[in-house]
Structures are given as structure tokens and as C-alpha cells.
Amino acid sequence: MDFSVEYLEIDQLRALQSERLMNLIDYLEEKSGFYKGKFNELGISSQDIRSIEDISKLPITYKQDLRDNYPFGLFTVPKNELQRIHCSSGTTGRPTVVGYTKEDVDLFSEVVARSLYAAGARPGMQLHNAYGYGIFTGGLGLHYGAEKLGMSVLPISGGMTTRQVDLIMDFKPEVICCSPSYALTIADEFAKRGITADEISLKYAVLGSEPWTEIIRSHIEEKLGVHAVNIYGLSEIIGPGVSMEDFEEKGGSYIWEDHFYPEILDPATKQPVPFGEEGVLVITTLTKKAMPLLRYWTNDITSLYYDKNSKRSMVKMKPIVGRSDDMLIVRGVNVYPSQVEEAFSHVKGVIPNYYLTPVEKEQMCVALDIDLEIDNDFVTSQNFEKNSDDYSNFIKNFEHTIEGEIKKRVGITTNVKIHAQDSLPKCEGGKINRILKKK
Template identity: 50%
Template structure:
């Protein structure tokens, strides 16, 4: 049964546990994974040099390319006979990234997801509508096992098939739902078309993740589904969903489960560790996985670390909303901008919907950025005001196209692509 007491571990005890687990992880990687042994030799470090948490920065980063270079099982630290599950990315941009789990890893996975669902408001005995995709994607099976660990009744609906989703929500009456934030809005629209109001729905809590989103989208989901929505964060290279989750009462940053995952924030260009409170790239080390521990994984996600909120009794740090990905950053005429920044600005307009797309194109030598956003109004005055406010608050010049409701792409349960880059198109 799930036990939440570890979240309130005294800070000195937590730091000592982290060091102990990091030392064991580095030693395991050095002894069992030739690729890591080579990486350590290349930078001239050995496991016995990790004497304090501050020494971790001396060890090399792990990047997605390392997983692809070691395809399929080169980073595993157990024989294949000990594996109990394998997940993988789609591999649409090259070789898939493969991750493996032994019995211990699946236990850790279920525990951290159960902890996340509990923070999101779920309680034993509730019904859990799990609309994350099952299969090679870690989301569906990962949240499923965590829901069972917590004592929820799990409905494994998976992603897509919206009509069936709506029917089961109507017939089963679940209190908890998990899916991507963009798909939550798709379900909200479908439920509205069936005559439902937020008050007529059984849903109380939404656990949303797998894509960047904002407080603007949170408010829209909460209003239209009648729920309290929290952010769940994770990635398959570290374990899957359940690395962190917001507290349903705060909704002010996701608590990182620091007894299992050690976080760092580093400069995107320098790789140097930044102090808490500064924005940079999130780097994570899995400290309790045994089949495939990953050291200093460069997530590419831009965020910052925040102190714990003493009101909850937790001692673990929080991570702020993901501002974007270091590889998704748009450089427009010398200004760095993330899609979430633009969303935060147009979210200030009540007439605009959270359905949008950013289209990058090139005229001559100049890059152009078009914001397409759905709106109840399509007059030019509103579009000009949006453009002016984006310029004033972010410092970039864009054009704005106000689109009719329902005209922009919708999620079918997976991640929704927000940026369309046409600069290389012919």
C-alpha cells in the first residue's frame, strides 16, 4: 500500500540519502555499463570522487543521443533475463530510444506515480479514467500501475476514440482523469456537445502532462470540466510519468520526488549548475532504478527549482512550469522566445481560446512568426491588440490570425505539435 511519509523526510536526512544513492548509482554504472565507464574515463572521473552532492557536476551528462548510440540494450545494467518490461519512443527521427525495467524498477515506478496521484487529489476507492496511451509509450501502463498502487479503480481506456471516452465518463462516473491537457479540452468540447455542464460531470481531479501547458489552459480545463487540474511530469529516460506532480491545493509548481530523482538546473549553453530559482535546463539522475539507471540526463526542458512549501509538510523541492524545451526555443530576429511565453500573453484575453498554432516562415532573409489562435471574435482590432501586447511583454514582432472555433488541430490523445516550422520548406 502507498505510504506518503517519505515526502516529509527531514532535509538533512534527505540529502544524506541522496548522496548514498548517487554513490551507489555511479558505482553501478561504472561496473556494469561499458558506455558509462568510457564516458567517465573520457572526462577523467572515477566513482570514488563523488564524495559530496557538489561533486556531481564533475560527471558527464547523458543525452538522448547516448540512448540511440547504445540501441537497443547497451545502457542496461542487468542481463536481459531480468527485464520485466521494455518501453521505447516512436523513433520517428531516427532509432527509437529504448528503456528497460526490472522488478525493482516497476515497483519504484508504481510508487512514485501513486505519490503523484495522491498529491493531485486522488484517494483510494475513487475511479480513475486513464486516457494516456498504452503500448510502448510509458504513460498508460505507468499511470495504470500507480493508480492500482494507490487503491484506485483504473479504467484503461487509453488515448483517442473520443466518443467511447465520453460514453464511459457518462456511464462509469469516474472522479479522476489523466490525459494530455490538449486532449482534456477535446473531451470537454465533446461532453459539451452531448449536453453536459461541469456540474453534471462526476470528474473532480485532472492529472495532466506529457506536453507543455500553462495556467491559461489550466483555467480553461478546470472551468469546462469542473475539476482541479494538476501537472504531472516525467520522461521515459528517467522512469516515465511520476517524476513530479503539483499539490492540488497549491498548484504552484510540481514537487520532485527527490528521494528517487536528483535534480539539477544548468545553463543551456555552459552546462554549469545554476542556483535554485534561476531558469535553465533540467538535468535528472535516477537514483533507485536498477535495470537502467541514468546519470545527469539532459532533459532539454527549461524550468527552475523552487523551495518546498512548508504548509504541505513536504521537504522536497518543486519545479516550476516548463517554459519550453531548449531545442524548441524560437530565435526570432535575435530574441529568444518559447511558445509558452506567447500563450501566457494571449491568455490574458478572454475572447481567445487556448487552441493555437505558431507558424514560422521566412521572407527573404527575415524570419516571420504567425500566431493562429481561435477566438469568438475575428475582427482586426482584437488581433492588433494581441500583437501589440506580445511586442510589449516579450519583445518580438508577430502577426496574428484569429481563427474560428474548432478550426485548428486538436489532440487525439497524444502530444499536440504547437510549432509549424516552414522555413526549410520549398
């Protein structure tokens, strides 16, 4: 594969983006009744878009637009020209449907292959693919991308954790992909069997589909002996492979902006924020054919930056703080689960398997209840007898320490309840919801 586009000079990249955006607007004027109507409402045409700098003139597209045009109203090709269809699970209203031409499937494979290479994967390696197959884009997306890179793929999908561990030990893959929460579950299964990191063949873990923090990264890397890196994407844009961390850099993910142009907008005003500031990530698909989207509102909160020490010239995005619709307001303080997780990660002995339950009083969220696990080895090192007064006092002090750390770093009141390791529900293959029903 040719990765040279990742190293284009910025002016060359902007010229490529401008050309692709102008071609896209011409294409949408001809092929998309939805966008043609939006252009007429705004009083704009292709003549008003002369460079990538004009992108702010274009309409924002929302998930509701996909639902309102269910199932195929946003497609720009006839159904018989589609090679693949994916859709969301539809757990909240109608599912969102996305389609791919042969060119789109090739593009999907290309950006995933590019992402896997950045993650450390190389031709000839084996990928243990524990992402779900089916209508979810993750399983097939990683599968095709790995094959394009020249890897062999075990398409095991999610679940059956004991079998996953058996096959990793037997087949000895170098790379695994799954959600971060499921990687924790797999790591715990290895630990239960007494299998240490140096006995595991895995070298790279490609993790995505949910926000995660450094405490989860360090736990996975320690238990599995891997470089754990984040892959980002969403089905409306293409699937995984929109953005990828480099295994030698970490902390920020390259956006493959020759295909996906990113903006950061203010959640309230919908206007661009100054470069480097936090807001909602908005993405325009510059090269898709079956269902191109203009300025798609992802709901993910992040910021963009350029790193002068980076290998590549493309922009990076910082780790997702959370989704704008997952934000909790606790006594006037805006809080995302990842912020709480980052705060308690500073307390030794915490296992990053937790749940948040908002506590409401008089129609206001006044606190968060947090159910959280403690490391068994850490407890054992304290030399307390189980159920003794000393043990009970230790647990109470541990809970208060975590509450104090969250208060100091996030500024909210929490009620922490500590549970033994492996006693809270775990992820069994897909995404995990850390926020439980309000009390």
C-alpha cells in the same frame, strides 16, 4: 503506502541522496561499460564521489547516447532480467529504448501512486486513463500507479472522444489523466452536448506530456469542474511520476528527489546556474537498476525553488517554459510557444487552440504567424451579424489586440489570424505540436 519520505528534513534527505549516489557509482563501475568508459575519460572513480555535492564531477548523458547505444547498450542487467521494455516512437531518428527490472516497475508504480495522491486521488476512486498504452510509458505507468494506490482503472487509452465522454457519464470516475490538449478536446465534446461541469463526475485531472499554461488550466477546470494539475516525467528517467503538482498548491511541482536528483544547467556552458535561476533540467536516477542514468539532459527549461508554505520538504520545479530545442529566435528574441500562449491569454474571448508558423526572410525568423480560435459565445455577445462590416472590423481589431499584447509581453512581431471555434485541428489523444513548418 508510506509517504513519510516526502517530509524528511533537508539534511536527512541529502544524506539519503548521498548514500544512493555512492551506491549508484559503485554499481555503474561494475555493470556499465558505457559509464566506466566515461569515468576513465574524465579520470574519476567511485572514490571521488563522497556525497551528493560531488555530482557535478560526473558526465552529462544525452539522448544521443541512448541512440548511439541502440537498443540495449545502456542496460546494466541481462535481457532475461527485464520485466518491461518501452521506447519512444522514433519519429526523429532511432527510437530511444528503456528497460525495467521488477524493482524498477515497482519504483515506477510507487512514484506514480505518490503523484496521484498529491493530485487528490485516493484509494477507492476510479481513474479514467486516457493516456496512450503500448510502447509509450504514460498509459501503463499511470495504470500500475493507480492500482498500487488502490484505485480502479478504466484503460481506455487515447482517441474515440465521443466514447470517452459516454463512459465518463456512465461510469462516473473521479479522476482523469491525459495530455492537456486532449483534456481540452474532451471538454469541448462535453460542451457540444450541453453537459455542464456540475453534471460531470470528474474532480481531478492529471495532465502531462507537454508544456501547458494557466489559460489551459483555467479552461479545463471551468469546463470539467476539476482541479487540473501537472504530472511530469520522461521515459528515459522512468516515465510520468518524476514530478507532480499538489492539487491544493499548484503553480509548481514537487520532484521526488529521493529517487530523481535534479540540477539546473546553463544551456550553453553546461555549468550549474545559481539556485532559482532558469536553465535546462538535468536529472540523475538514484535508484533504478536496468538503465540508470547520470545527469540526463532533459532539454526542458525550468527552475527550482523551495516554498516555505509547502506541505512537503522536497524541492519544486516551476512550470516548463519549453524545450531548448523548441525555442524560436524571432529577430534575436528567444521565444517559447508557452510564452506566446501566456501573452494572448490576457485577451478575453481567446480559445487556447492555436498554431505558430515561423516566417523567415533572408534566413532570419522575422515574425510568427499565429492561427487562433475565438470563443463562439464571446462573438455572439457582440451582437454582430455574421459577415457584416461591423463583424469584420471586430475580428480585425481583435487580431490587432492580440498582436499588441504579444508585442508588449514577449517583444516580437506576430501576424494573428482568427478562426471560428472548433475550426482548427485538435488533439486526438497524444501530444500536439504547436509549431508548424516555416514559411
